[in-house]
Amino acid sequence: MSEEERQIQGIREAFEQEFERFAALNLDGMALSDAEARLQELRELRIRQTGKRSAIAGAMKLIGRVAPHERSAFGQLVQSVEKLIAGTIDAAEILLSDHISAARTELERLDVTLPGRRPRTGHLHPITILRQRIEDIFVAMGYAIEDDREIETDYYNFDALNIPEAHPARESQDTFYTTKGFALRSQTSTVQIRAMERRGVPIRILAPGRVFRRDTPDMTHTPMFHQLEGLCVDKGITMGHLKGTVTEWLKRMYGPDTVTRFRPSYFPFTEPSAEFDFSCFKCAGTGVFESERCRPCKGSGWIELGGSGMVHPNVLRSCGVDPTVYSGFAFGFGLERMTALMYNIDDIRHMFENDVRFLEQFR
Ligand SMILES: [Zn+2]
Structure with missing residues (x-):
C-alpha cells in the first residue's frame, strides 16, 4: 500500500470514527428537539468532512501528484471514499429529516379522542x-x-x-x-x-x-x-x-x-x-x-x-x-x-x- 493509499485509508477511518455516534443513533421515540440538535451536528460534520478544507478535499489535490500509471487507480480510490462519506451523511440526514417532519406532524395532529378541555369562562356575580x-x-x-x-x-x-x-x-x-x-x-x-x-x-x-x-x-x-x-x-x-x-x-x-x-x-x-x-x-x-x-x-x-x-x-x-x-x-x-x-x-x-x-x- 502506497503512502497516498494509507493516507486515504486514514481519512476513511477518521470519518467512520466521527460518524459512529450517528450510525448508532436510535430514532425510536427521539424527541423533536433532540432530533433537530442531531441534524444540526450532522450538518457541521458534513462541512468538516467534505468542505473545502476537509481531508478528502485535500486528497483530491493529491491526484495530480501521483505517478501517471497509478493515477487512475488512486483517483478512483479517492472518489470512492468521497462518495462513501457524502452518501453516508446523505442517508443519515434523510433519516433524521424524516423523523423530524413526522414528529412535527404528530405534535400538530388533533387527537379527536382526547376529552375536551373546558375553557374557563367565568360566571355571574x-x-x-x-x-x-x-x-x-x-x-x-x-x-x-x-x-x-x-x-x-x-x-x-x-x-x-x-x-x-x-x-x-x-x-x-x-x-x-x-x-x-x-x-x-x-x-x-x-x-x-x-x-x-x-x-x-x-x-x-x-x-x-x-x-x-x-x-x-x-x-x-x-x-x-x-x-x-x-x-x-x-x-x-x-x-x-x-x-x-x-x-x-x-x-x-x-x-x-x-x-x-x-x-x-x-x-x-x-x-x-x-x-x-x-x-x-x-x-x-x-x-x-x-x-x-x-x-x-x-x-x-x-x-x-x-x-x-x-x-x-x-x-x-x-x-x-x-x-x-x-x-x-x-x-x-x-x-x-x-x-x-x-x-x-x-x-x-x-x-x-x-x-x-x-x-x-x-x-
Ligand atoms: Zn324564616
Missing part, C-alpha cells in the same frame, strides 16, 4: 344573578331598566328629592363629596329625577345601581353597595298599585304563597311612606325551619326588605310633573342584603373581596 332575576320580573310587567351617573350634583342627590338643607344625610360624614356641589350618589333615587326629566310621564322604570355612603365596613355594611329602585308615575296611581306591584314581584320571586306587609315609615321623597316586609322564603312565614329557629328571618317569619311610598308632590314638581294630575309610587331596597339572605352569606364583605373560591359557588 351573585348580586348580578339576583339583579337580573328581578329585572326580568319587572320588564315582564312593563318596566324599563334605567341607569345614570354615579357622581351627582347636590340638586339631584338631595334638592330634587325633597331632602332639606339640614337633613343628616347631607352631612359629609354620611356622603362622599368629590368637589363642592358634587357627591357620589347616596341612593339610586337620583335616577328617578333624571328619568322623569328625560322621558316625562307616564313612566315605569327600574333603576339598579351602585350607591355610596360613608360606612365602616362590617358584616352588614360596605361603603359601596347596590340598590334597586322602582318608580311608576301615571294618572290615578294609588298606594294600592304600590302594594299590588311589590306583592306580585315577590310572589314571582319566592312563590305564590308569599305574603307582603307594609309598615308606616318616613322618607323625605315619599308621602305617605312605608317599609315593606315579606313572608320568609325559607320557613314560609312560620319562623321555624327544620324544627329550629329560622335563620334568615331570625324566627320572626318576616324579612324586612325595603322602603317605599307615594312620590312626594315636591319631587314630582321638581321634574316638571303636575302633582294634581299625576301621582306615583316608588320603592327601593339593597341588593346585598337580599343576596346574603338568599345564598346564606353571613358577611356581605365577601361579595367584594373577589375571592374566586367564594364567587365560584354561585352559578
